[in-house]
Amino acid sequence: MFSAQEITRFESTPTPFYYYNLELLANTLKAVKATSSKYNYHVHYAFKANTNNKILELIQQHGLGADCVSGNEIKKAIECNYTSEQIVFAGVGKTDEEINIALENDIFCFNCESIPELEVINELAAAKNKIAQIALRINPNVNANTHAYITTGLEENKFGINIWELEDVLVALADMKNVNFIGLHFHIGSQITDLNDFKGLCLRVNEIQEWFYDRQIIVNHINVGGGLGIDYENPTKNPIPNFEAFFKLFNDFIELRPQQELHFELGRSITGQCGTLISKVLYVKKGVNTDFAIIDAGMTELIRPALYQAVHAIDNLTSTSEETKRYDVVGPICESSDCFAKALMLPITKRGDMIAINSCGAYGEVMASQYNLRDLVKAVY
Template sequence: MDHFLYRDGVLHAEDVALTDIAASVGTPFYCYSTATLTRHFTLFDEALHGMDHLVCFAMKSNSNLAVLKLIGDLGAGIDVVSMGEYLKARAAGVPGERIVFSGVGKTREEMRTALKGGIRQFNVESEPELEALNEVAIAMGVKAPIAIRVNPDVDAKTHAKIATGKSENKFGIPIAGARDVYARAAKMDGIDVVGIDVHIGSQLIQLDPFEQAFTKVAELTEALRADGINIRRLDLGGGLGIPYERSNEAPPLPMEYGDVIRQTVGHLGCEIEIEPGRLISGNAGVMVSSVIYLKHGEGRDFLIIDAAMNDLIRPSMYDAHHDIVPVVEAVAGAEKSAYDIVGPVCETGDTFAKAREMTALGPDDLVAFRSAGAYGAVMASEYNSRPLIPEVLVNGDQFAVIRARPTYEEMINRDTIPEWL
């Protein structure tokens, strides 16, 4: 469920018409719903009711400071994968004891920053990283809390570019050799082993891969405890998918996901961490764009809009589908035509949809890309020297710009011409 609905023929975000936001900030722009973000976080929190747990929002899906503060104020932890994400989470008011640091390439500087500023745990991805973290912690006179990320070699049945739990992926250490690595970690003076971490991919629409991975984690937990290692926390990652195509069967619900966790690891008495991102923020956002031209081609019509692949790269990078709807609702029974919906960037790949059935649209008409709250603004760029587009947060009948569109002058002034030119 989201809070983007038609009222009196106009698509609203909660109680605000998207046409009003477009008139205020121009197009294209991203718009997020406070009510949807709150609801989706709450669904995960309720799914683990009765278990000692922390829901850590994977901020790589949406790292806007206002979104982080909103979710952090609800009691969420934050899963970060870089120094910038860590500092943003802290700036949003999230305490270090609720921040988990993931990622395969943590630098010593990042380690020092997190140890100094406070950290719940590092999810260690390799033996060289473990050794580096141990050295940094010893030099600082502290112990670094860690979970080791294990790769369970489970097929997540998702897009190849967002699968992370197969043996050929770069993430984690093979689960078969995990006991030896844990034994080494337990002997390190700068390391405090607290748990196990696993994450098998993103946009999963079946529960079986989770069940397989979590069952392997349960077996490893019991084996490590038999080795004398006190495993007391399980970080089970995220990855639950969302319905990008409204006509398709919906992915499993958070409550069903929670049931799998109970059935596979609930008997272990561990604190449970999960790291959802997409399912919290994805359907909580839309991208709104204006039509520039309708171009009649040979055998096809092109709807050229003012948003481009630099604003929303998922269709170009992943062949991803987003439902695209008119902001002003078409009259009942209106005839539809097939359009290739494209942006103005000088790339054939700047295509959002091919032969998409839409009611007739013309210049200045608005369209909304649904399910754009995750991996939208965070993956945007200024390719073709196009400014990053605004982000807007709606709360009931109010809206605020939470990231402004830079001016062309601001973009240009970020570059420096050396004196010898």
């Protein structure tokens, strides 16, 4: 996975740190553009996955738009040369300040999740003598086969407008003079690896489109969100997701009207595999049933295993032993949940060994914290 030269470089770099393979990211972006452009699809990068400046700039250079969920993400997009026409603003709890940031920058679209939100956007836009373009985020009630914490398309989730509310939404929109209804937005979850879930989304979108069509409403933009997963267990074998199959499925099953354009919001599938958390073994501690490999990276650098029980492939980069042993790979944070893997088979591991936690390019650095007053760690490229 890493060359001897890279590992030597890692050994001379203070740990822990995030290592980003920008060549892999560029190849991933080329795959996204090559496959999505066949169907004239629009792809926006979900900023929440990773807001490292070099990564954002490389993504912008490949022509992707920006899917933002906060005012600061909108500001970051502008700083990294994304145009206003490339920026969409989602999120169930947009503040007045954030809405004003978006209005001042004349972003492409607000993805709206409730009548109260529409009312506030209309009011704030009127105060600025502007027309805000909006899409309705509709909860399609499609169950995605993923972790419960990252499913977003069920009625019990906080996201989106329920289908039974749509009549009331249209009545409310009729009285709003400072919003322009241009699209429908959907999102069913994250880290989805079963493409049949997306087929289910397509079929539901078709049904909802018919509901609007029966009321003589055809919007110009359909946004189906993101959610395409990556292979956390075999990152070396599958470094780039199967974008060809993903985009083809939407082409095969979604029914667009002639003037409609299809949008996607991809995050993890773009940056996930290009990032690795590099750490060093501090101590190997004897346990009752397994030994503990205590490393200098913790849940402060990668919270996913503690938060979602997420699995990341882990490698000892420097052990030369042919013998293997089971280890619990844990961090130094004062929480029992600060654990990256349990009973993991690794080569015999000792103090000073270099450890690579793979697939950390999404929801790694961006979710880092300074809990226990730890320093935020740096990125290496």
